[in-house]
Amino acid sequence: MLTILQGSDLHFGSAYDPEAGEAFRRAIEESAPDLVVITGDLTQRAKVREYREAQGFLGSLGDIPIVVTPGNHDVPLYRAFERLLAPFGNYRRYISPDLDTVTRVPGAVVVALSTAAPHRAIVNGRLQPRQLEFAARIFQESHAHEVRIVVAHHPLVAAPDSEPAEPMPDAARILDAIRDMGAELVMGGHFHRGFVLRSSAVCPAHEGADEVVLAYSGTATSTRGRVSEVSKNSFHLLMIEEDTIKVEHKLLNRDSMTFEFLCETILPRRGRPSGAVSSSSVLRR
Numbered sequence: 001m002l003t004i005l006q007g008s009d010l011h012f013g014s015a016y017d018p019e020a021g022e023a024f025r026r027a028i029e030e031s032a033p034d035l036v037v038i039t040g041d042l043t044q045r046a047k048v049r050e051y052r053e054a055q056g057f058l059g060s061l062g063d064i065p066i067v068v069t070p071g072n073h074d075v076p077l078y079r080a081f082e083r084l085l086a087p088f089g090n091y092r093r094y095i096s097p098d099l100d101t102v103t104r105v106p107g108a109v110v111v112a113l114s115t116a117a118p119h120r121a122i123v124n125g126r127l128q129p130r131q132l133e134f135a136a137r138i139f140q141e142s143h144a145h146e147v148r149i150v151v152a153h154h155p156l157v158a159a160p161d162s163e164p165a166e167p168m169p170d171a172a173r174i175l176d177a178i179r180d181m182g183a184e185l186v187m188g189g190h191f192h193r194g195f196v197l198r199s200s201a202v203c204p205a206h207e208g209a210d211e212v213v214l215a216y217s218g219t220a221t222s223t224r225g226r227v228s229e230v231s232k233n234s235f236h237l238l239m240i241e242e243d244t245i246k247v248e249h250k251l252l253n254r255d256s257m258t259f260e261f262l263c264e265t266i267l268p269r270r271g272r273p274s275g276a277v278s279s280s281s282v283l284r285r
């Protein structure tokens, strides 16, 4: 079994809640996952001070492998020249020199693709064909038994609730490309509430053997939770087993300041018989 702790939208800066941050850090320590994935928006305004705090947080997690990808908040919004000329300067300096990265852990290959597009979008994101080609090349070189995972901040599917939240442009085409490269899981954030869907929600032709699991997590440490998670903090704990992907949704209890189990979604892994395990969401409290 491979355990991945997925947290998102930390928003170091004015929106960061230090108490939630400490609870999140403790939850990571206690979960002792094989991998931590932070799916973008590490900062609120891409400032040096915010990046230093984010860097300190990541550094405090010890030896656990960490995958990080930038979000739309990780480039300057108001500093026009910086946005134009060196939008990822602080991200590269404090978090990662590369925007698109490859991380290998036993049993999995994770390709993180930057969807922050400071010259083409303000809030939404973009993926370039060359980024999808990069991911396809990496997966082509990986072993058949390794789970292929794509990490990208902006969702490829609309949020399944009342507030309109648009997916990335060309989501269906991108999901077809992700299916074709053999990936079975996409992780992201951005909408500040957690949900899990499958790619057939966007691409009906994926139904059956070609389903890709789409896991989008809420904001782990900021005050910017939305819709069902207004003023709430959450993260996902994913367990990838032989035949299934289980996603546990953890929500911060503000009385105890600990993240507690809220519900879980269990989905068959791509290509496994869908009759063996049914999609389910179980609420324990």
Ligand SMILES: [Fe+2]
Pocket (backbone or CB within 6 Å): 009, 040, 041, 071, 073, 190, 192
């Ligand atoms: Fe965000």
